[in-house]
Amino acid sequence: MECDFILKEIKNKVKESMIVGTYIVLLAFLLINLKGVTMILGNIMVIIKPIIIALAMAFVLNILMRIFENKIFFFLDKQKSEFLRKLKRPLSILATFLFVIGMMVGITLFVIPQFIESLSTLIDAVPGYLNSFEAMIDKHFSSIEVMKAIQDSVIDAWKEVFQIAGQLIGKSLTGILSVTVNITNMIFNFVVALVLAIYLLANKEKLILQSKKLLYAFLKKDVVDKILEVGRLTNVTFSSFIGGQCTEAIILGILCFIGMNIFKMPYALLISVLISVTSLIPVFGAFIGTIPAVFIILIISPIKAIWFVIFIIVLQQLEGNIIYPKVVGSSVGLSAIWVMVAITVGGSAFGLIGMLIGVPTVSVIYQLVRNATNNKLNKKGIRVK
Template sequence: MKKYADHKYLKIALYAIFVIVISIFVMRVSSSTDNIFPAISSYFSSIFAVFDPIIVGLGIAYLMNPTMGFFEKQIAKIKEPQNRRQYRSNRMKSILLVYVCVFGAIFLFIKFIAPQILGNVTEILANSPMYIEMIAIWIADLEIYVREVAPIIPADAIATAFEAINLNAIVDFGINSLSTIFSTLIAGTMNVTSIILNLFISLSIAVYVLSQKETFVNGFKRLTYAILETDRAEKTIALVEESHEMMISFFVGKALDSLIIGILAFFGLWALQNPYALLLALIIGVLNMIPYFGPIIAAFPAVAITLFEGFIPAILVLIFILVLQQFDGLYLGPKIIGDSLGITPFWIIASVTIGGGIAGVAGMFLACPVVSVILIVLNRWIDKRLDDRQILLPKLEASEIGAHLPDVSKIK
């Protein structure tokens, strides 16, 4: 018994020493030069950069897999494979068709859409001095209007408030942002050889992953069964399969939904005779990929750019975007995507907010599927713990609130 107690106290002492050593290390690091954290971050970034082509290749393969499966089924309808050679041949034909579609879409975008968008951006930049002058006039007119409407407010307070609107700072911010964008584009252009090489490696990896996807799935299952107990391995594999179906349904559905919204936005803005219809439609379509916040974010540049064409055109664009958002939220989105994620609006808004704060636009887009998977795992863990403790407390869905009251829709 004394021997066991000594062993127990020894473990406690070792844990205490470990905590003290780590605490001293953290204090020394935090009190040292400020360059240590950027240096560590740069070191790990350089290591992870080596894996970029592989990660991008796996991502390309994952996103191309549904389209490849569609082509594979269509080819099999024409001629059912009779042996392994024909099966592999159909697989390679499907991959080839996917790449033809992707590169065809890129070619059409560069050939027909990109020049018009570039023309719109060039026109906006060329007119920027005029836009700045118009903003200054609007601010001056607004100050006069406030003085006339609210004479009770001291004139000095109004003047101080409008002086706080530093137009030069806003202009400098815009110029600096454009300079950063152009510097990034120039740096990317000068590093074009590395980009092309990494893209070629990624596309090659995607081809091999797609052509042999069953081997990767089999390898994952073998590894899972080797590491975990049989029961846990089966649950893990089932969770991964469910998450995969959910994410593919969300990504494909959201992409199709955003494409349709972008096309409708173009025709609507074109009908309103908006000179920047294509540019604004592209912004609306791309940002629509972000749940909830995307359409709201897209409305700001669309209305702001159109405002320089006149107040009435800007109001018409705002009304059109609001109608388009309602159509997407009430009909098109539920029709295409449905409840693929299975999470409430609260979790969607929270996940998009947190994801945007962590990883920007990419984080806002990826946050919802990731949070959905986390909630699935958490709810199953909670259910298991409650079952073990023999507590009957089922999860309450939002649609079940007020279930004790009669359903008005069923009362005749």
């Protein structure tokens, strides 16, 4: 009996040593062939990129599709005809895409003309600004030495401009070819992702069931239960966050539009849409949109630009203290410091996309760590005050 116990212990030790040795060998191989491994991973990412885009599109569109299913086409479930009941999902998908396309077309038709108008105003105002600058130079810098120094600086600056322009022209053909290839790849990836997203939305229950079967077939039940628990938590957190963030952005855009019209500020629609879109980024979004907005108003009236900054600061306080906690609030479940960390780290690592998904990602991690910590403390019978 004792001999069997010793053999079992030796067997376990050998098994542990083999696992550790395998990990060390794999790690050494990866480090030695890091360049080749990076190239392989890059090629794999290129291949699966449309799938990743499709999953992201399907996840976001599923939130809107569920609204159509539960609020608009719910009556089809009560129909006696099976054909009519089966129409619920296709009609919901169609309504979802029509709504998104309609929003994009509407924004394009309203925003682009105003944007072109603001650019035209800027171009028309530039000669006046140059004349004012020239008059100021003549008034305050009338000496020949100063004017000669300014003239020499301008000449040197133009020489550098022409030199850089010549270099750019020399590389333009390569740049045009590269841009053309990139645009073609983007269009191809988008079309493939769109088709996959429609398929995922249409067959999401079947795909989820198949995934569960695969997991339970090849993994331990406890492991699969943990994976599914994390999946449910991630789905709820991301869905609530995206829905709440979009609702908050729409409310903020509407309030901005109403306020700008009350105070007779120019380009109310253009700037309100800009503020609404950028406010999808938590905390910093509205301030990011304020920068180009102030520049646009500054062209028309510097005084109104100052008043707009004051108006946005007040609106941001209203949004941060009342709208955000009510609309997004519990869907995130993070304190202000963790929100800041999520945005900073996500933005540094993945840019704009990282800033958008950083908060719900950190929220999921935070909840998992909190639950695991509480379970450990409960098992140990420890209460921390």
